[in-house]
Amino acid sequence: MPFGRLIRAAVVTALTLFVVTPLAVLVLTSLARGWFHPALLPPSLDVSAWTDLVTDASHRLALRNSIILGIATSVIATSLALPLGRSAALSTRAIRRSVALLAFSAVALPPVALGTGLQLTVLTLGLGGTLVGVLLAHLVPAIGYLTLMFLGVFTRWDHRLDEVAATLGAARRERWRRVLLPLLRRPIAEALALGFLVSWAQVALTLLVGGGAVRTLPLDVLAMLQAGQDQRAAAGALALAIPALVVLSAARVAARNTAAVVP
């Protein structure tokens, strides 16, 4: 069927151009020195923007803040969302739906609107412009995402395993340690990764609650862009994609190494 094949080839070409061109321009800009209009390719390449990300003191601070916030958000949100998702999944349909609605609202509310209120709360607590205040704000959407995730995990869960262990005399703690946690290793790893990424890419809440005092990598990228430092902004923007790229690759490797994969 040559016509069908032609359409498929045309769509793949258009898709490749649409998806790859912005990424290619981003990579080239991050490596380009003195690349002025109307040159299609940069006259020379250098990696100074990339090395600046790790050597420049102010970038290092932003990078450090982003990593601390990401790790703290992922650990705290996972340990809170897991029991919440589990208890909601075990509860009545009405409660499950209310929890899902609340969790989705935490994710879907415009960060600027949510942040406006959270900013006043954090200021009242005396944490305005601090890393802890920003962490509290990041936790709201992160807990929302992870609750939705664990709600999904435990709604499909075979609760009989836990109940059989209980019937056989395993205490609550033992059931968690020997039955639940080993089975939950993969969802917990995924939750930790997702929690990290939610905080890592956050702009609005950091901007509002941090009040400009807490610098993170995404805010640095925006600042560099506004200052006209395209090369450094592009390097920072690409650096922002690295953790998610690692997580996705890890998920692919894990899927390949799993014996039973849903087709």
Next chain:
Amino acid sequence: MSACRTTGAGSCADVATRRLPAHHPELVIPATATASATATATAARSRAVPLLLAGILLGLPIVAGVGYSVAGAMGWVGTAAPGGLQRVLADVHVLRAVVLSLWIATMGTAGATAGALLLAVLFDGNARLDRLARTIGSLPLPVPNVAAAVAILLLLTQSGWLSRLAVQVHLIASPSQFPALVYDPIGVGIIVAVIWKELPFLVLVALSLQSLRGSSLTAAARTLGATRWQATSRITLPLLLRGMAPSIVAVFVFVLGSLELPLVLAPSSPLPLPLLIQERRQALDAASHGEAYVIALIATGMALLAAVVHEWLRDDA
């Protein structure tokens, strides 16, 4: 199993104990007694625990967020002057911001959905081209919004890469002749960025729906004499759209509230809603602060409405 899900953990314990006697006759009496005692305790707890946890972890911040906006809008807290609501409702800038934000979210979501449907229909096989198309379609998945905005800016701005290409092929002579695709009043740049960023997510959803559904329905329709196009337009596409509906609403609402893309790509007039809230919050006069809270409430109302629609569609799907 379904009884366990709907009635909570208590009856699951009963199911488990009822099954055991054949293999463990010695456990019958004590196990049943323990199970019924646990069942009562769990049933009582199973409502309180999730409600309490959800209330503290999710409800409290949302109420604080929305509550402070209400209080700010009414002039109860902060420095805002009262009367913000009337001024906002009469403000043409707010109306234009709402329209622009809805326009961007609608066009971006529609574009990404159309692209995802096209890929799911054309490339759901196992040939090399199918796998290649799916891989390319999912490439922007790990790219955060800020990075996507920077990439689209570098591509579409008047001195960007497309403009350079246009000069090289003699379509234009100088950057100023290149059409304004970013900072433009109808948000072309943001819409392109939204489609670029959200396409992979919707492609993944569409493909997983396709693989779950299998090809039996389409094959049956073809056997009954439907053409390829009829099978696609009357069976595959409606089923895909139905299954994707909650994800489409989710994308719409994220785009509606997203600050990152407008921050980099939006025009200064009219401003999309999130930027308008920012602008009013940072204004020097106190009256504007109250207006920021009112506009934040409008944005919140739109998002909550979408959240309800999302839950309703999810249940129905």
